[in-house]
Amino acid sequence: VASSFVDMSAQECRDRLGAGGVGRVAFCAPDGPQIYPVTFSVVDEDVVFRVAPYTRLGMHVPGQDVAFEVDEVDHARRDGWSVVVKGRATPVDDPDEILRLRRQGPQPWAPGQRHLYLRIRPRSVTGRSVTGD
Amino acid sequence: VASSFVDMSAQECRDRLGAGGVGRVAFCAPDGPQIYPVTFSVVDEDVVFRVAPYTRLGMHVPGQDVAFEVDEVDHARRDGWSVVVKGRATPVDDPDEILRLRRQGPQPWAPGQRHLYLRIRPRSVTGRSVTGD
Numbered sequence: 001v002a003s004s005f006v007d008m009s010a011q012e013c014r015d016r017l018g019a020g021g022v023g024r025v026a027f028c029a030p031d032g033p034q035i036y037p038v039t040f041s042v043v044d045e046d047v048v049f050r051v052a053p054y055t056r057l058g059m060h061v062p063g064q065d066v067a068f069e070v071d072e073v074d075h076a077r078r079d080g081w082s083v084v085v086k087g088r089a090t091p092v093d094d095p096d097e098i099l100r101l102r103r104q105g106p107q108p109w110a111p112g113q114r115h116l117y118l119r120i121r122p123r124s125v126t127g128r129s130v131t132g133d
Numbered sequence: 134v135a136s137s138f139v140d141m142s143a144q145e146c147r148d149r150l151g152a153g154g155v156g157r158v159a160f161c162a163p164d165g166p167q168i169y170p171v172t173f174s175v176v177d178e179d180v181v182f183r184v185a186p187y188t189r190l191g192m193h194v195p196g197q198d199v200a201f202e203v204d205e206v207d208h209a210r211r212d213g214w215s216v217v218v219k220g221r222a223t224p225v226d227d228p229d230e231i232l233r234l235r236r237q238g239p240q241p242w243a244p245g246q247r248h249l250y251l252r253i254r255p256r257s258v259t260g261r262s263v264t265g266d
Contacts, residue, residue, distance in 0.1 A: 021208045026159035026168040032198040033166060035159040037206065037215045065165040073170065075154040082170045 008127030013083045016070065016127065018042050020106065023070035025049070025089070029060045040068070041106040046121050047085050048092075048105045050114035058116055062091040068120055078132030086124045092117040141260030146216045149203065149260065151175050153239065156203035158182070158222075162193045173201070174239040179254050180218050181225075181238045183247035191249055195224040201253055211265030219257045225250040 008016070020041040027034055036057055040049040047068050051057040066089045073080035092098055101117050108114050141149070153174040160167055169190055173182040180201050184190040199222045206213035225231055234250050241247050 022204075022206045022213070024157055024159075024168065024202060024204075026157075026166045026200070028161040028166050032219065033159045033161050033200040035157065035168065035200040035202040035217060037202070037204055037213075039208075067159070067166040067168040069157060069168040069170070071155075071157075071170055073155045075172075080155070080170075084168060086165065 004131060006129050006131070008081065008083065008129055010125065013125045013127040014042075014045070016072075016081065016083050017047065017085065017125070021070065023047070023049075023068055025057065025061065026067045026069070027061050027064055027089075029056065034060070039106045039108050040070075041104065043101060043104050043119070046119040047087075048101055048117060048119045050106060050108055051116050051118060052114050053116050061089045062116065062118060064089060066120060079130070081127060081129040083125065083127040085120055085122045087120045087122045089118045089120050092119055137264060139262050139264070141214065141216065141262055143258065146258045146260040147175075147178070149205075149214065149216050150180065150218065150258070154203065156180070156182075156201050158190065158194065159200045159202070160194055160197055160222075162189065167193070172239045172241050173203075174237065176234060176237050176252070179252040181234055181250060181252045183239060183241050184249050184251060185247050186249050194222045195249065195251060197222060199253060212263070214260060214262040216258065216260040218253055218255045220253045220255045222251045222253050225252055 023040050024035055024037050038049040040047050068085040071082035156173050157168055157170050171182040173180050201218040204215035
């Protein structure tokens with residue numbers, strides 16, 4: 001069961017994040033920790049995702065600190081990587097920026113009115129890869 | 134971009150979890166939300182994973198509420214599911230139980246002394262699948 005963790009470089013973390021896709025947002029709500037998958041993209045080094053206003057994400061995440069994780073794992077090969085971004089999830093209010101994000105930003109899969117754009121300006125970005133021997 | 138969310142049945146959530154593999158533990162530390170991937174397995178309906186004592190997981194998680202998430206996502210096909218377990222992560226102290234978990238429990242990939250077994254007794258288990266149309 002020998003495997004080893006390796007810290008990823010800042011560039012490698014940026015590259016992995018930059019591909020976008022699906023990540024997971026973790027945050028602390030009054031009733032404890034929460035975790036939700038979201039589609040995201042990276043715009044100007046910020047992680048951007050959309051939420052619907054009257055949901056747990058929409059109510060508890062804007063203005064709050066979050067941990068955002070993206071990974072790719074092959075359990076059979078014991079091989080993978082994980083990148084975690086920490087920072088405040090700030091609602092985007094500026095109409096011009098919203099228009100720009102509508103073009104460059106993430107496309108949610110699921111229906112519903114995900115009007116609210118949030119961007120996480122990274123306070124820290126860390127990544128680890130693990131490879132089975 | 135039409136897709137739809139469907140709540141998964143309790144049985145389907147159990148089946149997905151029961152396969153084990155890699156999930157993500159989210160918890161609230163004094164400096165904010167944290168998220169870590171871990172290997173896990175399900176023993177007697179509890180989610181079991183291992184941590185090293187002198188790590189952030191080892192220091193902040195035992196005895197605390199966590200949200201544990203496992204998913205499988207095909208971003209290109211916009212297709213996937215996600216199951217979230219919430220509950221307290223309780224350290225396993227009983228030597229007989231530790232012996233049993235050593236056989237039935239999760240095998241971490243990475244080196245290091247993950248002596249500490251934690252089990253999450255689910256307070257809630259919820260799952261959603263999403264399928265592109």
